[in-house]
Amino acid sequence: MxxxxxxxxxxxxxxxxxxxxxxxxxxxxxxxxxxxxxxxxxxxxxxxxxxxxxxxxxxxxxxxxxxxxxxxxxxxxxxxxxxxxxxxxxxxxxxxxxxxxxxxxxATSAPPQTERRVDAALTVSTGEQLRKMDFEAMGAEEIAAAKREIRRLTLPLDARPTRRFRPDALGRRTDLRATLKQSLRQGGEVLEIRHASRVSRPPPLVAICDISGSMARYAQILLHFLHAVTNDRDRVSTFLFGTRLTNITRQLRHRDAEVAFQMVSHIVPDWSGGTRIGEALDHFNRDWSRRVLGQGAVVLLITDGLERGGADELARLAAATDRLRHSCRRLIWLNPLLRYAGFQPKSQGIRTMLPLVHEHRPVHNIESLRSLVETLSAPQARGRASRE
Missing domain, CATH: 1.10.150 (DNA polymerase; domain 1)
Incomplete structure (x- = not known):
C-alpha cells in the first residue's frame, strides 16, 4: 500500500x-x-x-x-x-x-482553543452549570470535565460506635481487666485505674448498580464516583447487575481508573442488556449479604426501578428489597428518574420498591452526588433510619 x-x-x-x-x-x-x-x-x-x-x-x-x-x-x-x-x-x-x-x-488547527475550553469548564459560572447538567445531556467535553469533578468528591461516612474498646486515659469506661493486669506487676496493689473508650469507625459501604440499557449512560459516569470512593476509603464493595449480579470490588481497587474499567469490562457480560432487579437482589442477599453487610453497613441501590417481570418477579423484588432493608442500617435508593419535576411512581417495580427503602434520592448530575455526600457525612440519629 x-x-x-x-x-x-x-x-x-x-x-x-x-x-x-x-x-x-x-x-x-x-x-x-x-x-x-x-x-x-x-x-x-x-x-x-x-x-x-x-x-x-x-x-x-x-x-x-x-x-x-x-x-x-x-x-x-x-x-x-x-x-x-x-x-x-x-x-x-x-x-x-x-x-x-x-x-x-x-482538528489539528486548534489545539490551544481546545485546551482553553477544557479550562473554562471549571470556572465559577461554567462550573455551576456543569454541576446542574444532566449526565444524559452532556457532550464529550462536559463528560470529561464531570469525571474530573467527580474524582474530587470524598465520602467521609458518619462514624458509628463499635463493640471494640481501646486504652484511653481520658475514657469514661473503667477497664478492669487492664487494671488488674497492671496491679499484678505492682505486687497486687491497685495503684492506677485504667480506662478505655469505645472505638468508632465509618460503616461499610455497599453499592449495587444497575447497568441495563436504560441505566448504561448513568452507570458509566457513576463508576468513576465509585472508583474514587473505593480508592479513598476501606470497606467498600461494588456490584453491577443487569440480568445477573457481578462483584467488581477487586477490579475497582486498581488505582488507574482506565485499567480498572478495562478489567471490569472483561468480567461483566450483560452491560446495556435487560434487567432483573428482583433476581439480582435475591442473589446478593443469598450469597453476599452476610459477607459485606456487617457493622451497620450503608447500601446504595442505583437503579431506575423499571422491573419488567410479571407478578412473580414483582413478589420476588418485594421480598428481596425488604430483606436487604433489614440487613443494613441504611438503604438509599438512587434513581435518575427523579430528575423529572413531575415524577410519579407509575411503574409497578418503582411502586413495589418505594415503601421498602429508607431514602429515595436523585442521581443524575454532580449536584445530586454532592448532596448525597453531604447526607451520608452528616451525623444521623440512632435507631431506625428515616425516610425521605
Missing part, C-alpha cells in the same frame, strides 16, 4: 476522535481495526465501515456515535467541513453533539 503511512495516521486520528466522543478504545482495538482493514476491499466504503464497527465498538449505545463519527471523519473531501458538522448539529440526539464536539477537538 503506497499511502500506508498516511492511512495509518488517519486511522489513529479516527480513533482519537472516537475516544473524545466517549468510546473506550485502546491499542488492542486499534490494532484489530487495522488488521480487519487488510482483509477487505478498501475501495468499498460499506466494507470498511462494517470492519471498523465490528472491531472498535463493543456496546450497542455506541453504534450511533460510531456511525456519525465515521460519516464525518471519512467524508467526501469535496463537501465542506462546516456543512457536515452543521448536519450533525441539527439533530437533537446527544450522540450527534458529542461527535461534533469530538470532531472539533480532533
Amino acid at each position: 503506497e499511502n500506508g503511512g498516511a492511512f495509518a495516521a488517519n486511522l489513529l486520528g479516527f480513533g482519537r476522535m472516537l475516544r473524545r466522543a466517549g468510546l473506550p478504545l485502546g491499542p488492542g482495538e486499534m490494532l484489530a481495526g487495522a488488521e480487519a482493514l487488510t482483509r477487505i476491499d478498501l475501495g468499498d466504503r460499506r466494507q470498511a465501515e462494517a470492519a471498523l464497527r465490528a472491531t472498535l465498538v463493543h456496546r450497542r449505545e455506541h453504534f450511533e456515535i460510531f456511525d456519525q463519527a465515521f460519516a464525518l471523519f471519512w467524508r467526501d473531501r469535496s463537501v465542506p467541513t462546516e456543512t457536515m458538522e452543521g448536519d450533525l448539529g441539527d439533530t437533537a440526539a446527544p450522540a450527534a453533539r458529542r461527535v461534533s464536539e469530538a470532531a472539533g477537538a480532533n
